[in-house]
Amino acid sequence: MKCPKCLGSMDTINFNDVEVDRCEKCHGLFFDHLEKETLRSMEGAESIDIGDEFVGARFNEILDVACPKCQTKMEHVLHTDPVEIKFECCPSCKGIYFDAGEFRDYLEDEIYQQFQEVIDQL
Ligand SMILES: [Zn+2]
Ligand SMILES: [Zn+2]
Numbered sequence: 001m002k003c004p005k006c007l008g009s010m011d012t013i014n015f016n017d018v019e020v021d022r023c024e025k026c027h028g029l030f031f032d033h034l035e036k037e038t039l040r041s042m043e044g045a046e047s048i049d050i051g052d053e054f055v056g057a058r059f060n061e062i063l064d065v066a067c068p069k070c071q072t073k074m075e076h077v078l079h080t081d082p083v084e085i086k087f088e089c090c091p092s093c094k095g096i097y098f099d100a101g102e103f104r105d106y107l108e109d110e111i112y113q114q115f116q117e118v119i120d121q122l
Contacts (some may be wrong), residue, residue: 003063027051027100051100
């Protein structure tokens with residue numbers, strides 16, 4: 001699978017039986033289908049988000065991306081209240097892409113609950 005942002009190749013990694021694809025170049029993360037239940041088993045998963053948030057921020061400006069799995073144009077999901085949560089979601093297969101550093105941020109205590117709710121609404 002190719003990274004939708006930088007076209008680097010993505011490696012499949014496994015965290016608590018959840019499969020995640022990580023780009024070896026920009027370190028963006030792609031989840032097949034991230035559900036609230038899946039998130040619960042992701043405690044400690046900050047460790048899989050090894051990328052540099054500054055690199056992630058740069059790639060975050062690329063808005064026109066195709067889902068790496070089914071090639072559908074991904075939608076930009078943005079929630080700003082009370083904290084900013086943003087990522088790309090595929091309307092077809094429900095795959096979710098995070099730029100480097102984004103996923104790590106959303107696992108922080110203050111944001112985690114809101115993140116779960118956003119995921120739940122997809
Ligand atoms: Zn990449
Ligand atoms: Zn897709």
